[in-house]
Amino acid sequence: xxxxxIVGAGSxxxxxxxxxxxxxxSVTLCDRDPEALRRTREEIHPERYGSWDDAIQLADADEVAxxxxxxxxxxxPPDSHVxxxxxxxxxxxxxxxxxxxPLCTPDLAGCEELVRSAEARGSFVGVGFNHRLTENTxxxxxxxxxxxxxxxxxxxxxxxxxxxxxxxxxPWLAGPKDSYLGETARGGGAxxxxxxxxxxxxxxxxxxxxxxxxxxxxxxxWVEEDGVRYDRIAQLSVRSETGxxxxxxxxxxxxxxxxWLRVEGSQGFLEWEVGADPSHDAVRTRLTGSxxxxxxxxxxxxKTRPDDFRGEILxxxxxxxxxxxxxxxxxxxxxxxxxxxxxAIRSSxxxxxxxxxxxxxxxxxxxxxxx
Numbered sequence: 519x520x521x522x523x524i525v526g527a528g529s530x531x532x533x534x535x536x537x538x539x540x541x542x543x544s545v546t547l548c549d550r551d552p553e554a555l556r557r558t559r560e561e562i563h564p565e566r567y568g569s570w571d572d573a574i575q576l577a578d579a580d581e582v583a584x585x586x587x588x589x590x591x592x593x594x595p596p597d598s599h600v601x602x603x604x605x606x607x608x609x610x611x612x613x614x615x616x617x618x619x620p621l622c623t624p625d626l627a628g629c630e631e632l633v634r635s636a637e638a639r640g641s642f643v644g645v646g647f648n649h650r651l652t653e654n655t656x657x658x659x660x661x662x663x664x665x666x667x668x669x670x671x672x673x674x675x676x677x678x679x680x681x682x683x684x685x686x687x688x689p690w691l692a693g694p695k696d697s698y699l700g701e702t703a704r705g706g707g708a709x710x711x712x713x714x715x716x717x718x719x720x721x722x723x724x725x726x727x728x729x730x731x732x733x734x735x736x737x738x739x740w741v742e743e744d745g746v747r748y749d750r751i752a753q754l755s756v757r758s759e760t761g762x763x764x765x766x767x768x769x770x771x772x773x774x775x776x777x778w779l780r781v782e783g784s785q786g787f788l789e790w791e792v793g794a795d796p797s798h799d800a801v802r803t804r805l806t807g808s809x810x811x812x813x814x815x816x817x818x819x820x821k822t823r824p825d826d827f828r829g830e831i832l833x834x835x836x837x838x839x840x841x842x843x844x845x846x847x848x849x850x851x852x853x854x855x856x857x858x859x860x861x862a863i864r865s866s867x868x869x870x871x872x873x874x875x876x877x878x879x880x881x882x883x884x885x886x887x888x889x
Contacts, residue, residue: 519543520838523587523612525579525602526594527554529687530618532562532611534591536824537831542688545741546587548579557690589834591646595698596705596834600628603643604635611639614837616830618646620710621852629853636849642841644834645852649715649777649792651829653819654799656720658790659725661803667783670726672753673764674782674858677715679775684711693744700746702863703865707748709738709859712768714756718779718790719766719856721846729759730854735871736862753860786812794818861885 520543524531527549538545539579549555555576564570583605590612599620603615615636622629636643649655662791681699685691694700699711720731739751754766777792787804794800798818806812837843844849861872864885875884 520589520835521584521587522546522589522591523585524591524593525606525854526550526592527551527558527562527576528593529562531591532558532566533824534593534831537592537827538566540575540828541569541831541835543556544575545573546575546577546582546585548577548582548739550579552578575656584609585707587612588838589616591616591618591834593618593646593708594889596710597698599624599705600632600681603632604628607632607635607639607641611641613641613841614834615641615643616646616834617643617852619855620705620713620859621645621709621856622858623705623850624710624863625703625851626819626856626860629856633853642837642845644845644847645851645855646829646830646835646847647714647721647847647852647855648826649718650846651716651833652799652826653821653829654790654801655721656793657817657819658722658788658801661801662725662781662788665803665805666785667781667788667803667805668785669783669819670728670762671782671784673719673723673726673728673762673767674777675715675722675764675779676718676767677775677777678714678767678769678772679712679768680773682709682773683775694748695744695746702748706878707738707750707752708768708770709749709752709862711770712752713855713859714777715766715768715779716858717851719764720851720854720858722779722781722790723758724764724766726762727760728762730876731756731858731874732876733871733873734756734858734861734865736865738863738866744773749863749866752862752866754858755859793821797821821843837889857885 523546535547547628628757698704699706735755737753751769779790782786789802791800799821800818802816803815804812865872
């Protein structure tokens with residue numbers, strides 16, 4: 519039986535545990551905080567899924583630190599991701615190690631060592647950008663392949679969502695000051711917490727042959743209060759390696775939420791949307807003739823919150839069979855998103871466009887400021 523360890527008994531850890539149990543896997547959910555383990559058993563899991571699953575083993579993280587598991591999933595605050603991943607790789611490297619997004623803090627601390635350690639231990643390391651693995655994304659990719667929309671003119675993506683939903687899922691937090699969310703430097707704020715928009719822009723850009731994001735001009739709306747500092751709005755203008763220009767917007771103030779991407783082509787468009795209504799994701803496309811006429815096609819995909827994680831777990835199952843798979847959520851892809859986050863913060867602080875230099879290798883770039 520596949521043995522999985524999930525590090526972090528918060529909201530994401532419970533979602534991952536439930537998805538792994540649906541596969542019949544043996545699950546150990548661990549945390550260094552006994553209160554987090556109690557909340558999991560008595561509150562979070564039974565309230566979400568109807569009852570506690572006695573097959574889930576709860577454990578102190580230190581007590582299972584040296585046990586070998588087939589897969590280890592890290593669902594803790596971002597500033598602990600890389601230290602925990604390195605600790606796992608050094609003590610008991612699993613076949614697959616998955617880290618929830620964002621991969622790390624914006625200073626990219628420890629990333630070079632993480633790349634080296636993963637290669638040395640032979641572990642596949644992935645980053646949990648689960649929107650790349652959901653049904654609406656797979657459908658959008660098929661539609662782009664089957665119904666070309668002409669020359670791609672621009673890409674726009676947004677994750678605009680008031681973070682009240684996050685605090686509702688974590689009622690033990692009174693607000694951003696109680697966690698990493700109120701510190702952009704720790705991986706919070708709009709640029710970190712809602713970086714799905716940057717990442718999905720990158721995914722579709724690769725799909726249409728536009729390459730990686732190379733230039734970033736950003737404006738961040740900073741909040742400094744109650745001893746915290748975070749960006750509540752992040753607006754990015756980006757240019758890819760092939761010259762494709764587009765925009766990314768992320769915020770923690772918009773209600774109702776809008777999680778959306780549009781590929782604009784010379785002969786039509788394709789739209790991708792998460793939460794088109796409370797129980798569906800959606801994909802839309804329109805092919806137009808020279809007269810501008812055309813018909814918009816839309817498919818809505820039924821979706822519940824657990825569905826957001828099922829694709830990720832199925833992908834981990836495939837990786838356990840063959841870690842050489844070309845994965846859309848590889849460490850390399852996760853690092854590319856972190857480079858854009860780091861570039862956006864620098865661009866906002868310096869008031870300049872920032873260029874990402876990939877000559878050091880696909881996974882580790884260097885940032886240079888351009889006047």
